Amino acid sequence: MIFLGTTLIIVSVLLLLFMAVAGLRRRRLSSVVFFAVACYAIIMAATAGDLIRQYGDELYLQASLIYGIGSIVLLMSVLFFSELVPGRRLSIPIWNQSDFQWHTNFATALALASIALIMIARENLMMNWNEARSSAGYLTVLSTMFFMLASPGIASAFIAKKLTLGIMLLLLCVGLFVVMGSRASLLGALFFGMWLMLLRARDAGSRLRIVAIAVVATFVVHFFLRTLRGLGIAGLLQAFDEGNLLTTLLAVGGDVDVSGGEAAIPKYLMFAIKVSSIHDFGFMTSIQRLLLLPIPRIEGWINKPVDVTYLLWEKGFQQGLLDGAQGQQILLESYLTGSFGSLHPTLFGEYFLVGGWVSLVLSTVVLGAILVAIDLFMHRANRLTSLALCGPMLVGYMFVARGNSVIGLGYFFYLGVIVSLLCYVANRAKKLLQLKPNQALNQPEGGSQ
DSSP states (O other): OHHHHHHHHHHHHHHHHHHHHHHHHTTOTTHHHHHHHHHHHHHHHHTHHHHHHHHOHHHHHHHHHHHHHHHHHHHHHHHHHHHTSGGGOOOOOOOOHHHHHHHHHHHHHHHHHHHHHHHHHOSOTTSOHHHHHTTOOHHHHHHHHHHHHHTTHHHHHHHTTOHHHHHHHHHHHHHHHHHHOOHHHHHHHHHHHHHHHHHHOOSHHHHHHHHHHHHHHHHHHHHHHHHHHHHHHHHHHHHHHTTOHHHHHHOOOTTOOTTTTGGGHHHHHHHHHHHOOHHHHOSSHHHHHHHTTTSOOBTTTBOOOOOHHHHHHHHHHHTTTTOHHHHHHHHHHHHHHTSOOOOOOHHHHHHHHTTHHHHHHHHHHHHHHHHHHHHHHHHHSOHHHHHHHHHHHHHHHHHHHHTOHHHHHHHHHHHHHHHHHHHHHHHHHHHHHHHHHHHHHHSOTTSOO
16 A cells, blocks of 8 residues: 555656656746645655554555646646647746846845834834734735845845845845744745756756755755744844854754654645545635635625635644644744644645545646746746746745645735836836936926926
C-alpha cells in the first residue's frame, strides 16, 4: 500500500515539475504554482512512514490518489485554457534597466508611505505584531499592502545598480517587518530576486542550482523571520540591552520546527481528507469566496462563507490535532491575537475538503482558468504594472499551493487594483506637471489679456 501510494505521488511530482519547467521556459508566472505543489508532494513522500502510522495506509493511498488526480486535472485545465489564448501569448514582459530603476523609486516611495501609515495607525509601535493584530484597521491593511509592493524593489535596486538605495530600502523593509510582522511581504523580495535569477540563467544546471539555493534560503529566511516577528521591537531592544541579541535570534529549541511549519502541511492534508464534509465546510467554498472577492463584507447585509482554513483549524483543535509543541505554538499565537488560526492542507486538500471528488475536480478546473487569466493579464499589462505585481504574486502563488488559494489569489485582485490606481494618479500628475511649464511658455509677456 505504501509503495503504491508513494509511486502515485512520485508520478504526480514528475508531472508537476514538467509543467513548472515548461512554464518557466515560457516565462509564465503560474509555473511557480506547479513547482510549489510538487515540493509539498516531495515532503509527503518523504514523511510517508509517519503519515501512515498516524492515519493508516488506506488514508495515505487516498491522499496519493487525490494528489495524482488533482495534478492531472490542473495540468489539463491549464493546457486547455492556454490553447484558447491566441498565439498562447502568456509570458511576462522582458524588463530593462530603466524599468528596474522605476521600480526601485516606486518601491522606496511605497515603503516611506507604509511607514507613515503605520505610525498614524499604531498608538504604540513597541507592541508585538500579535498584540496589535486584533486592533488593526484600514490604515494598517493599506500599510501592509504598500509594504508588500515595496519589498521586491530591493532586488530591482541591486539589478539597477542603485546599491545605496537598495540597502536603504532593505533596512526600511526589515524595520517595517519588525513592526508589522508580515512575513509574506518580506519573502516577496527573496522570491522576486530568485525568479529574476532563474529567468537569466543560461542552462539547466544553473537553474537547478538556483532552485536548490532558493529552497534552502526560503526555509532559513522563513524560520528567521518567524523568530524575529515573535520578538518585536521591544523584544529586540531588551535582548540588545542584555547583550544576547545574536543568541536570541539564533536560538533553536529542541521542539522547534525548523521548516517554519511547512513540513506539517502533508499532515494537514491527511487530516482534511479525514474530516471532509459538505455539512461542516460547505461545497466549493474557496471558489465561492474567490467569486465574491470584489464584493465587500457588510455585517448583517452581505456575509461571505468562512475561510475553510479557519474551519479546519477549529476542527483540528476539537480533535486534538494541535497537541505537541508545534500545536501549542499555534494555539498561543491564536490566543494572543484573539482569533482562530488556520491550517493549510495543500491546494488539493483545500478543494477536497469542501465537497470530495466533485469539488476537487471542478475547483481545480476553475483554478486552471484563473491561472491562465492571470498569465494573460501579466502579458498584456504594461511592463511597469507587471513588474510591480510580480513579487507579491510569487508569494501569493505559494499560498495557493499550500492550501489557501483565496488569500493567494486575493493578492492579485487587491494589489492589482492598488497598482492600477497608483499608476493612474502618477500619470495624471506627470501630465499636469508637464502642462504647467508649457502654459508658462505660451503666456504672453505682461500677463493675460
